[in-house]
Amino acid sequence: MVSVEQLFCTRRSILTFTGMIGLMLSISSVADDLGVASSIDQVTIFPSGAEVTRVGSVTIPAGEHRLIIQNLPAAIDAARLQLNIRSENVRIGTLQLDESHAGDLVGDEERRLQAELELLQFERQEVVDRIEAANTQLQLLASLATGSVGGQQTSLGVDELTALLQTLSTSSMQARAVIREANRELAGLEQEIEQKRFELSQVATRRRTEQVLTVAVTAESAITTDVAVTYPVNQARWSWLYEARLETENRNLNLERKVSVSQGSGEDWNDVKVTITTARPNQNTRTPQLESLLVDLYQPRPPFIMESRALSAVAQEDAVATQGLMPNSEEFSASAPGAEVQATQYLVNFEIPGRVSVSADRQPRILPIDQREGHVVLVTRAVPEVDTSAYLEARFTLDSGEPLQAGLMQFYRDGAFIGRRPVPTFQPRDEINLPFGQDERVRVEVFAEQEGSRDGGTFRRTALDDRRVRYQITSFHDDTIDMEVLARIAVSQNEDIEVEIDDQATPFDQQDVDGNKGVLMWQLRARPAVPQEIRHYYSIRYPEDGRLEFQGR
Numbered sequence: 001m002v003s004v005e006q007l008f009c010t011r012r013s014i015l016t017f018t019g020m021i022g023l024m025l026s027i028s029s030v031a032d033d034l035g036v037a038s039s040i041d042q043v044t045i046f047p048s049g050a051e052v053t054r055v056g057s058v059t060i061p062a063g064e065h066r067l068i069i070q071n072l073p074a075a076i077d078a079a080r081l082q083l084n085i086r087s088e089n090v091r092i093g094t095l096q097l098d099e100s101h102a103g104d105l106v107g108d109e110e111r112r113l114q115a116e117l118e119l120l121q122f123e124r125q126e127v128v129d130r131i132e133a134a135n136t137q138l139q140l141l142a143s144l145a146t147g148s149v150g151g152q153q154t155s156l157g158v159d160e161l162t163a164l165l166q167t168l169s170t171s172s173m174q175a176r177a178v179i180r181e182a183n184r185e186l187a188g189l190e191q192e193i194e195q196k197r198f199e200l201s202q203v204a205t206r207r208r209t210e211q212v213l214t215v216a217v218t219a220e221s222a223i224t225t226d227v228a229v230t231y232p233v234n235q236a237r238w239s240w241l242y243e244a245r246l247e248t249e250n251r252n253l254n255l256e257r258k259v260s261v262s263q264g265s266g267e268d269w270n271d272v273k274v275t276i277t278t279a280r281p282n283q284n285t286r287t288p289q290l291e292s293l294l295v296d297l298y299q300p301r302p303p304f305i306m307e308s309r310a311l312s313a314v315a316q317e318d319a320v321a322t323q324g325l326m327p328n329s330e331e332f333s334a335s336a337p338g339a340e341v342q343a344t345q346y347l348v349n350f351e352i353p354g355r356v357s358v359s360a361d362r363q364p365r366i367l368p369i370d371q372r373e374g375h376v377v378l379v380t381r382a383v384p385e386v387d388t389s390a391y392l393e394a395r396f397t398l399d400s401g402e403p404l405q406a407g408l409m410q411f412y413r414d415g416a417f418i419g420r421r422p423v424p425t426f427q428p429r430d431e432i433n434l435p436f437g438q439d440e441r442v443r444v445e446v447f448a449e450q451e452g453s454r455d456g457g458t459f460r461r462t463a464l465d466d467r468r469v470r471y472q473i474t475s476f477h478d479d480t481i482d483m484e485v486l487a488r489i490a491v492s493q494n495e496d497i498e499v500e501i502d503d504q505a506t507p508f509d510q511q512d513v514d515g516n517k518g519v520l521m522w523q524l525r526a527r528p529a530v531p532q533e534i535r536h537y538y539s540i541r542y543p544e545d546g547r548l549e550f551q552g553r
Contacts, residue, residue, distance in 0.1 A: 034058055036069045036227050042273040043236075043358075044349075045261060047280055050236035051080075052267070055228045060090060060219040067215040069229055073266060074099065074211055076231045083215060087225040093216030100210050109268065109360065113200040120196060124189045127182050134178040141168050141175070199361075236263035238276055240407025241366065242423065246376070246394055246436050248414055253376045253394055253434075257338075257369040257404070259350075264362040271357055274367065276339070276350040278405065338370035343402045372400075380439045380526075381484045384471050390442035390483070394434045403427045411436055442483070442526070445472040465540040465548060468502070472533050475526035483524040489538045490550065491518040497548075502537035 038056030058067060078097060085092060213229060241258040259276050263269065339350040350369050358365050376394040392413070398404065404426040411418050411434070418437040426432050449468040467490075475481055492499050508520040522534050542548060 032061070033066045033068050034060060036067050038069055038071075038227070038229065040267060040269055040272050041228075042275070043269050044275045044277055045236055045238050045263075046277055046282075047239070048234075048237050048282060050233050050263065050265070051230055052233055052265070052269075053228055053230045055226060057224065057226050059222070059224045060217060061222045062219050064216070064218050067213075067217055067227065069213040069215070069227070070100075070210070072097075072211040072213055072229070072231060073233060076211055080232045081213075082230040083213075084228040084230075085215075085217070085225055086228070087223055089220045089223050090225060091218045091220075093218065095216075096214040098212045098214065100212050110200065110266065113196060117193065117196045117200060120189060120193045124186065124193065127186045127189060131179055131182045131186070134175040134182070137175045138172060141172050232281075233263075233265040233267075235265045235360075235362075237261075240405055242404075242407055242409040243412065244394075244409055244434055244436075245412040246414070246434075248378065248392075251375055251378055251394075253374060253396065255372045257371070259367050259369060260364040261358055261367055262362050262364045263358055263360055265360050268360050269356070269358040271355045274352040274356045274358070276352065276367070276369070277347060278349075279347045338368055341370070341402070348402045376434075377482070379482045379484055380442055380475075381486065382442070382444045382471075382473065383486045384444050384446050385469075385487055388444045388446060390439045390444055390473075392436045392439045394436055396432055398426050398428055398430050398432055400428050409434075413437055441476045442481075443472075443474045443476070445474075446470075447472065461544040462541050463544045463546075465542070467536075467538055467540070469536045470533060471536060472531050473524060473526060474531045475528060477526075477528060480525055480527045483526045485522045485524065485534055486513060487520055487522075487534075487536045488516075488518045489520065490540055492540075493551075494542075496543050496546070498541040500539050500541065502535075502539065504535060505537040506533070506535045 036056040036058045038054040040052055041055040042053040044051045044053075054069070054072075056069070060067075076097065081095075081097075083092070083095060238259045238261045241260050243254075243256040243258070245254040245256075246252075247254075261274075261276075339352050342349040342351070352367050356365075356367065374396060376396045379393050379395060380390045381393055382388075382390040406423060406425045408420060409423045410420040413436045421435075423434075447470040449470060450466070469487075471485060471487070473483060473485060475483070489501065490499050506522060509523045510521040511519075513519040513521045520536075524532055526532060540548065
């Protein structure tokens with residue numbers, strides 16, 4: 001494998017590597033220029049960008065020659081171009097990239113669509129011309145009807161006037177019929193032109209330049225060998241798609257991974273080997289530098305006015321990875337055969353089986369990767385303060401050698417589609433909650449008991465804000481289910497404010513759930529049609545002359 005970084009020059013810069021004269025082939029000694037007919041054989045797709053490998057075969061006679069590889073896209077990053085001649089009997093000399101300027105578009109599909117668009121536009125102009133001609137005819141007929149042609153008044157007899165009126169009527173109807181038909185035809189052409197413009201926009205690169213790679217070689221003896229050239233392209237990407245299918249009866253979850261691939265490089269990838277990689281070649285490779293942190297006394301500055309902008313809150317993901325909340329979660333590791341996985345500690349490659357075609361139209365192509373199947377723990381969770389509906393969650397531990405990266409997940413419960421949402425990256429050994437919609441067989445009722453402020457003490461002039469809410473949870477499932485009910489108490493941000501849980505409150509099982517201070521959880525075993533009650537009672541004691549201010553949703 002020879003990199004262009006090692007030995008490379010471009011005709012545009014006309015640079016001569018005099019220090020490498022001993023390695024370079026003299027142009028005057030070249031016997032033949034040998035064209036290498038190549039086609040795209042393999043593509044490695046990054047989250048942003050791709051590497052394309054063209055492969056061809058050539059017969060090289062003994063002696064010094066130049067290999068010519070055409071149809072390479074313009075603006076190739078020469079530092080990442082790689083050449084591989086699969087024969088030890090061939091010595092590689094200089095490599096040279098030349099730009100080839102064409103008067104027409106380079107891409108075959110783009111050229112075809114552009115020609116079809118221009119033909120439609122020409123047809124539209126012909127229709128517009130017919131409409132204008134018919135309108136001119138109507139104007140002429142109107143002049144005849146008033147007896148004025150070219151500004152001259154004309155006197156007609158009765159017979160002549162009758163014949164004229166009949167001619168005017170017939171000609172006018174014919175002209176209007178031409179206009180109506182032309183307008184219908186014009187409407188159809190406008191739709192076709194709009195569609196053709198859309199198709200062209202999907203493949204358009206506007207490239208009128210391609211590059212030609214010239215390779216000087218020396219063969220010890222005549223040989224037929226394969227030649228491969230690999231180069232990067234920018235207009236390509238992939239992203240994760242997931243399908244999570246839950247069977248509630250047997251508590252089984254099938255998780256299918258797919259990738260959505262699209263590209264607009266100007267080259268169709270027809271019948272190629274595809275590798276999906278998590279490597280990010282355009283990512284910053286250097287550890288960030290940490291500069292000194294200086295401190296000084298604050299010096300007031302003159303006031304100035306600055307426009308304020310409201311910042312939209314970032315919605316929390318419904319699918320989350322947690323630590324330590326699910327001691328009884330199931331391990332989830334079974335994997336059905338799919339793409340061949342080559343994983344290291346830092347990246348994962350997925351080799352798609354068979355060969356794949358991806359057109360350069362920027363439209364997504366869905367490629368399956370693998371399937372995982374395993375048992376999960378089902379828990380119904382309710383947050384009555386926010387919503388009186390209960391929600392089903394499936395929980396498991398990811399027992400996998402590689403992470404499940406962030407992507408878009410579709411959720412199915414017992415075969416029914418219930419929604420889609422983005423999910424974050426899940427790391428190996430993460431405990432994962434996946435949401436599967438409302439549990440319609442659980443009733444959550446909220447009863448607000450007497451609340452209010454009152455005198456909080458005799459010796460200290462304090463006020464007391466009582467907060468008393470009772471939740472009643474009833475499951476109508478045939479079997480006993482696991483439930484979690486979440487509520488919160490206020491968290492004091494001032495030493496003069498005291499928050500106390502009432503002695504009559506139902507004891508909670510966990511506090512500060514998911515790292516949120518003041519969030520409490522009650523864990524229940526909900527039996528069929530047996531109401532369970534949670535008393536959420538607490539009070540806030542604060543100075544009598546103060547006023548409480550709450551922050552948080």
